[in-house]
Amino acid sequence: MINPKSGFLTDNNIILATDFYELTMCAGYFQYNLENSIDDQNDTSTFELFVRKLPRNRNYLIFAGLEQVIHYLQNARFNERTIEYFRSREVFKNIDPKFFDEYLPNFKFDLDVWSIPEGQFFFPNEPIMRIEGPTFQAQLAETYILNVITYQTVVASxxxxxxxxxxxxxxxxxxxxxxxxxxxxxxxxxxxxxxxxxxxxxxxxxxxxxxxxxxxxxxxxxxxxxxxxxxxxxxxxxxxxxxxxxxxxxxxxxxxxxxxxxxxxxxxxxxxxxxxxxxxxxxxxxxxxxxxxxxxxxxxxxxxxxxxxxxxxxxxxxxxxxxxxxxxxxxx
Incomplete structure (x- = not known):
């Protein structure tokens, strides 16, 4: 095999450890706000993380994964390679160039996070984490947060x-x-x-x-x-x-x-x-x-x-x- 790749996450690519539809929505938020003169910082949303029901063989769950969420929010950035990936996809051809040339190079998460502590037990339909801030940012963080919290919580439980x-x-x-x-x-x-x-x-x-x-x-x-x-x-x-x-x-x-x-x-x-x-x-x-x-x-x-x-x-x-x-x- 020529030039095999590990596929591992690094701080240089972790921003794209997400579902593609997060990118289509985020680019869509930017374009909509630009065309309607809406300040991205004033377009805010609140996301809450909870489970609807317990697994069949569980009577409680143990929360874990918060540290990796915080690391992601503090360190995930777009760089030349990840921006070019974004720009190269045909679906984004109608997005204003300012998105790729100005917005993404300066992007960083600025969200408020409320969470129960790791190791605490919890039950269905009670929020265990709340993310609040600019809609673009909160939306982009969704997949990574769900992935990290879900697996570690499964194992901890x-x-x-x-x-x-x-x-x-x-x-x-x-x-x-x-x-x-x-x-x-x-x-x-x-x-x-x-x-x-x-x-x-x-x-x-x-x-x-x-x-x-x-x-x-x-x-x-x-x-x-x-x-x-x-x-x-x-x-x-x-x-x-x-x-x-x-x-x-x-x-x-x-x-x-x-x-x-x-x-x-x-x-x-x-x-x-x-x-x-x-x-x-x-x-x-x-x-x-x-x-x-x-x-x-x-x-x-x-x-x-x-x-x-x-x-x-x-x-x-x-x-x-x-x-x-x-x-x-x-x-x-």
């Missing part, structure tokens, strides 16, 4: 349900590889953190947002070595007491024993398959019998609030949960 069930246990976002895009992975990490998660596997969320990233190892690490024990020892040699060893690649009992043979001060083990209740009980017993009573057990494998509730009620000795697909896609 799901994550909140998981946190409520898990109690004080550690919960980490493992969802990046299952999210709908790399950017969605960052937003999911952020939204789940707002809802009470302890951290994420997403390194970019750590770098850009300060949400602590952590991780263990994959089955591919274990399979890379001649034996499971060798893979554990190699990992421990590098990461020491911070090591969390993945023990279910071959046999859960043998994997746990190999973890015990590796070192007595490993941080813990992770189970990612099989009967998590039965396996975690077996693992806890083996760890305790071999002097690793402080080693934590992390469970993962398509977990959600219902599965975690079942694990807890059945006595699974889990100290932490890794939650991914079910949260970032909000499958239900």
């Amino acid at each position: 799901k994550a909140s349900r998981i946190r409520n069930i898990a109690g004080n246990r550690i919960i980490v976002d493992f969802g990046t590889r299952r999210s709908h895009s790399p950017l969605a992975g960052v937003y999911a990490a952020r939204a789940s953190y707002i809802a009470g998660f302890n951290g994420t596997s997403n390194c970019l969320a750590d770098l850009e947002l300060g949400i602590k990233a952590s991780g263990t190892m994959a089955h591919s690490w274990v399979q890379r070595f001649p034996t499971e024990l060798e893979s554990f020892k190699a990992f421990y040699k590098i990461y020491g007491k911070n090591s969390i060893l993945l023990i279910d690649t071959y046999d859960i009992k043998k994997g746990t024993l190999n973890a015990c043979k590796t070192a007595k001060d490993i941080k813990g083990v992770r189970i990612d398959s099989g009967d998590l209740v039965e396996n975690s009980k077996i693992v806890r017993k083996i760890l305790d019998e071999n002097g690793l009573k402080n080693a934590i057990i992390t469970l993962s494998s398509d977990l959600n609030e219902h599965k975690i509730k079942d694990l807890i009620e059945k006595g699974a000795p889990a100290d932490a949960f890794g939650v991914g697909t079910e949260m970032v896609t909000s499958r239900d």
